[in-house]
Amino acid sequence: MDKDVTAKPVTAATLMRAKRDGHKMIWLTAYDASSARLAEAAGVDVLLVGDSLGNTCLGFDSTIPVTLDDMIHHTAAVVRGHRRAWVVCDLPFGSYQKSPEQAFESSVRVLQATACDAVKLEGGEHMAATIRFLAERGIAVVAHIGLTPQSVKKFGGYGKRGKSDSERGQLLRDAAAVEEAGAVAVVLENMPHDLAAEIGRTSAIPTVGIGAGPDCDAQVLVWHDLLGISESNPPFAPAYADVRQMMSDAITRWGEDVRDGRFPG
Numbered sequence: 001m002d003k004d005v006t007a008k009p010v011t012a013a014t015l016m017r018a019k020r021d022g023h024k025m026i027w028l029t030a031y032d033a034s035s036a037r038l039a040e041a042a043g044v045d046v047l048l049v050g051d052s053l054g055n056t057c058l059g060f061d062s063t064i065p066v067t068l069d070d071m072i073h074h075t076a077a078v079v080r081g082h083r084r085a086w087v088v089c090d091l092p093f094g095s096y097q098k099s100p101e102q103a104f105e106s107s108v109r110v111l112q113a114t115a116c117d118a119v120k121l122e123g124g125e126h127m128a129a130t131i132r133f134l135a136e137r138g139i140a141v142v143a144h145i146g147l148t149p150q151s152v153k154k155f156g157g158y159g160k161r162g163k164s165d166s167e168r169g170q171l172l173r174d175a176a177a178v179e180e181a182g183a184v185a186v187v188l189e190n191m192p193h194d195l196a197a198e199i200g201r202t203s204a205i206p207t208v209g210i211g212a213g214p215d216c217d218a219q220v221l222v223w224h225d226l227l228g229i230s231e232s233n234p235p236f237a238p239a240y241a242d243v244r245q246m247m248s249d250a251i252t253r254w255g256e257d258v259r260d261g262r263f264p265g
């Protein structure tokens, strides 16, 4: 059932108001126009064109091979499919880490080629200068701390972050630094729930949790995990449907109908 798609467009100010009012915002990844339309009609507030695109759609085993051109191609499709949601595009690995200027050039390409609303980048304290550089030039930036999949080779896996006292301290500093630098929201991925809650209490910008517990201002999931299309889900991302099975059943039945002469009828 379509939810209020005639409602006002979601903006960065909407996200801040929602935090102030204790109203949970719904974020979901999307990679094409039809899923954008569907998610929005089901009440999703923010469409994140995540670089999880690499794993979910492009057949890679990490986000590292995803390029800026890939992100632009899919973000433009999501923007074409959407009406009111806020659309965020992930800056992929290698497109922003070199310098604030490189991040600015990549962001300008994304914003001009897709007309999306914001860019997201991974990193905390060490990316604060870059976030500030973008924010001061009028770009809405979402930060992403905790488990940062683009650093999988450095960390050696996708495990929980913030379990030790020193990692916990670092994540608190990361959250404070990205807020102070001008990020409009911060994604908290795979970290202890009490740590995410503490960040949420001390932070003026909305926290967006994925594997970070119930006390975040918003929640985000990956489309393929939520719908049960992924071959396996992370432990913190339950599937709400078995769409993989449904698709497989439909294709199998149609194939049988073709082979047995029932289709076309």
Ligand code: KIV
Residues within 6 Å of the ligand: 029, 049, 050, 051, 052, 053, 090, 144, 187, 189, 210, 220, 221, 222
């Ligand atoms: O790439 C992505 O889908 C993400 C979410 C998991 C937050 O960054």
